Amino acid sequence: MPTFRAETRAWLEENCPQAMRTFMPENEQVAGGKRAQYVRPEQKQWLDRMAAKGWTAPTWPKQYGGGGLSSEESLILEEEMQDLGCRLPLRGMGLSMLGPVLLEYGTEEQRQTHIPPIIKGEIRWCQGYSEPEAGSDLASLRTRAVLQGEHFLVNGHKIWTSNAHHSDWIFCLVRTDPTAKKHEGISFLLIDMADPGVRPNPIRLISGASVFCETFIENVRVPAGNLVGPLNKGWTIAKRLLEHERKGIGGIAARNAAKFEISVEVAAKHYAGEHEGKIADPILRDHVAAYSMDAHAFQLTRRRAAEEAESGAPPGPLSAMFKLQGTELNKRRYELLLESEGFQGLGWEGEGFTKDELRFTREWLRSKANSIEGGTSEVQLNIIAKRVLGLPD
Amino acid sequence: MPLILSDEARMVRESALDFFRERSPITGLRKLRDDNDPDGFSRDLWRQMADLGWTGFLVPEDDGGSAFGMTGLAQVMEAAGRTLAATPLLSTALLGATLLSLGGTDDQKAEYLPRLLAGEHIFALALEEGARHAPNQIAVKATRDGTGYRLTGQKTFVLDGHIADTLIVAARTESGITLFLVPGEAATRTRLTMVDSRNAALIRLDNVAVGPDAVLGRPDLLDIALDRARAALAAEMLGSANEAFDRTIQYLKDRKQFGVAIGSFQSLKHRAAQMFCEVEITRSAVLAAVDALDQNANDAAALVSLAKAKSNETLYLCSNEGVQMHGGIGMTDEHEIGFFMKRSRVAQASFGDTRFCRDRYAQLMGY
Numbered sequence: 001m002p003t004f005r006a007e008t009r010a011w012l013e014e015n016c017p018q019a020m021r022t023f024m025p026e027n028e029q030v031a032g033g034k035r036a037q038y039v040r041p042e043q044k045q046w047l048d049r050m051a052a053k054g055w056t057a058p059t060w061p062k063q064y065g066g067g068g069l070s071s072e073e074s075l076i077l078e079e080e081m082q083d084l085g086c087r088l089p090l091r092g093m094g095l096s097m098l099g100p101v102l103l104e105y106g107t108e109e110q111r112q113t114h115i116p117p118i119i120k121g122e123i124r125w126c127q128g129y130s131e132p133e134a135g136s137d138l139a140s141l142r143t144r145a146v147l148q149g150e151h152f153l154v155n156g157h158k159i160w161t162s163n164a165h166h167s168d169w170i171f172c173l174v175r176t177d178p179t180a181k182k183h184e185g186i187s188f189l190l191i192d193m194a195d196p197g198v199r200p201n202p203i204r205l206i207s208g209a210s211v212f213c214e215t216f217i218e219n220v221r222v223p224a225g226n227l228v229g230p231l232n233k234g235w236t237i238a239k240r241l242l243e244h245e246r247k248g249i250g251g252i253a254a255r256n257a258a259k260f261e262i263s264v265e266v267a268a269k270h271y272a273g274e275h276e277g278k279i280a281d282p283i284l285r286d287h288v289a290a291y292s293m294d295a296h297a298f299q300l301t302r303r304r305a306a307e308e309a310e311s312g313a314p315p316g317p318l319s320a321m322f323k324l325q326g327t328e329l330n331k332r333r334y335e336l337l338l339e340s341e342g343f344q345g346l347g348w349e350g351e352g353f354t355k356d357e358l359r360f361t362r363e364w365l366r367s368k369a370n371s372i373e374g375g376t377s378e379v380q381l382n383i384i385a386k387r388v389l390g391l392p393d
Numbered sequence: 394m395p396l397i398l399s400d401e402a403r404m405v406r407e408s409a410l411d412f413f414r415e416r417s418p419i420t421g422l423r424k425l426r427d428d429n430d431p432d433g434f435s436r437d438l439w440r441q442m443a444d445l446g447w448t449g450f451l452v453p454e455d456d457g458g459s460a461f462g463m464t465g466l467a468q469v470m471e472a473a474g475r476t477l478a479a480t481p482l483l484s485t486a487l488l489g490a491t492l493l494s495l496g497g498t499d500d501q502k503a504e505y506l507p508r509l510l511a512g513e514h515i516f517a518l519a520l521e522e523g524a525r526h527a528p529n530q531i532a533v534k535a536t537r538d539g540t541g542y543r544l545t546g547q548k549t550f551v552l553d554g555h556i557a558d559t560l561i562v563a564a565r566t567e568s569g570i571t572l573f574l575v576p577g578e579a580a581t582r583t584r585l586t587m588v589d590s591r592n593a594a595l596i597r598l599d600n601v602a603v604g605p606d607a608v609l610g611r612p613d614l615l616d617i618a619l620d621r622a623r624a625a626l627a628a629e630m631l632g633s634a635n636e637a638f639d640r641t642i643q644y645l646k647d648r649k650q651f652g653v654a655i656g657s658f659q660s661l662k663h664r665a666a667q668m669f670c671e672v673e674i675t676r677s678a679v680l681a682a683v684d685a686l687d688q689n690a691n692d693a694a695a696l697v698s699l700a701k702a703k704s705n706e707t708l709y710l711c712s713n714e715g716v717q718m719h720g721g722i723g724m725t726d727e728h729e730i731g732f733f734m735k736r737s738r739v740a741q742a743s744f745g746d747t748r749f750c751r752d753r754y755a756q757l758m759g760y
Contacts, residue, residue, distance in 0.1 A: 293702055298674060384666035389665055
């Protein structure tokens with residue numbers, strides 16, 4: 001392991017461009033795809049170098065272009081990247097959600113077709129789950145797919161499809177048996193968005209951004225080979241994918257605490273002043289300490305779960321709380337930042353505010369979605385009560 | 394930093410859980426209370442605990458202990474917390490053993506440690522003087538008298554103080570705060586009857602003369618011992634919180650109203666799920682704290698403050714939710730859930746309430 005760490009460090013130092021060792025603003029995150037736009041050339045260079053090593057997907061099998069690393073090696077890679085301040089070369093729903101599900105449930109042909117382009121950042125994926133009438137009650141979805149010979153004919157209306165207008169393909173939950181019980185008539189289908197019958201419309205959000213779309217699907221013919229898993233058994237896959245999604249969202253707090261992010265105590269000292277090394281406002285200081293201690297204890301819990309997994313113990317109940325706790329902590333963090341900043345945290349745009357202040361305002365609003373997307377906090381509490389505590393329905 | 398237990402620690406945990414479940418259930422505490430037991434704990438059980446080696450976990454092998462460490466002792470404390478067992482673990486196996494092992498002269502160790510290890514000599518740290526934990530606010534005076542000292546003043550909330558064979562008194566000398574070994578009977582002792590039915594006492598020292606051999610250890614010793622006490626108490630509180638939580642979950646499954654188990658109601662489910670999260674998060678903090686103490690890690694004091702603060706909050710939550718979710722039966726003395734709420738308040742105040750721990754954590758983190 002020490003050798004792997006040293007080699008990894010040396011490779012990163014040689015291959016990670018200096019411009020990619022800086023704070024990454026939201027508009028410089030790389031998600032790939034056919035219509036990818038790069039603000040700086042180093043972004044593409046960094047992506048290509050990491051993808052060539054398979055390190056955009058460090059633990060995926062080498063045969064599909066992944067890094068083939070053990071989870072311990074992957075953790076070392078992550079630690080060394082964090083230490084050098086390396087940006088994540090690529091992120092997106094292909095990497096965080098679809099890939100792991102295809103590796104588990106996909107056919108060999110589906111893996112060979114779809115996984116390499118995800119690793120290289122050539123194809124960008126989005127998620128067709130929620131519908132206007134199917135939010136927390138996801139299994140009541142109504143988008144229809146009717147098998148007609150070699151094709152499904154798909155019609156429906158998806159919503160909260162993040163970045164659908166920048167994506168190339170969409171993985172969808174569709175109803176293939178309207179007569180079955182609601183969880184039993186659902187299938188998991190991959191749809192090429194090049195079809196003109198797939199129309200994403202961006203929705204303007206409270207943060208001013210438009211990452212979410214509503215996506216209309218009208219008379220789209222999808223090859224039957226794009227069905228993942230058995231017909232009408234899509235709910236199992238859907239739930240597994242949600243586990244991957246929740247892991248990603250729950251990790252937000254961890255990522256934000258990384259190298260370049262301002263800590264709440266620094267912000268509190270800056271805006272509220274300092275007295276003998278302490279945050280001058282004792283009430284704000286108490287709030288900062290309460291938050292920081294909860295965040296610290298949560299990090300320790302993530303580490304404990306990782307150590308338990310590493311020791312070969314069966315996955316315990318801890319992971320059930322990560323999405324809930326991680327997102328609630330992230331929201332608290334932004335609330336505290338704003339509480340510290342006072343008037344300076346309330347700017348929308350223009351003069352009178354620093355770039356960071358304006359960014360925090362938008363991120364504060366964005367953070368409110370954390371406890372809604374991927375299963376609300378209330379849904380997470382239901383899951384813990386049912387699966388972990390065994391409380392009756 | 395290992396946040397999972399070694400096989401050895403796991404074995405200690407299992408045997409401690411069995412021990413307290415079988416020999417020291419909550420009915421034991423109730424009986425001590427109802428009998429107005431003069432000792433406030435069972436000497437027979439204490440000797441059995443000593444036979445299991447628990448009194449020697451913080452004593453080096455050269456001095457007759459096993460040096461098994463804080464992680465091991467935390468397993469015992471957590472198990473004791475499960476049944477709210479009244480024992481001198483904190484006063485003697487932790488504070489007495491720590492202060493003597495780390496600070497005692499060879500003569501002091503030879504005199505006291507064998508009897509401590511055998512479960513035949515009880516210690517009590519006489520520290521607090523005011524209404525809150527304030528380890529630096531010491532007014533009890535030790536004035537020079539020939540080669541020795543004379544001690545005068547009053548201590549309160551001295552755990553196991555009324556039955557201690559030896560008191561370890563924190564007193565102010567011209568050079569700062571010094572610890573003194575004082576025979577229990579040399580002080581005027583008034584037992585305090587606490588809401589949790591556990592031992593505490595008011596101690597008056599009236600010009601008590603001690604020799605030069607009564608001085609115990611280095612000045613920083615008290616900080617180390619107090620951090621160990623905070624971490625061990627946090628482990629005990631984790632055990633109590635987990636037990637109150639487990640009992641409440643079981644009640645939610647058993648109790649029927651409106652024709653269904655009350656655990657099917659979402660308002661209770663969500664609160665139960667929150668408690669689960671808090672218990673598990675607290676467990677991580679406690680494991681990290683005791684491990685940091687065993688490793689002498691730089692961040693040990695911060696992790697200990699974190700662990701005690703989280704245990705304070707979580708035992709408070711689980712014991713109060715426990716009473717509320719048990720409904721009317723939870724208000725009766727006959728039911729045991731109320732014992733957890735009473736214990737919670739006393740344990741919260743001991744060795745640092747949440748305000749104290751938060752302030753200390755912020756200070757250590759540089760804000």
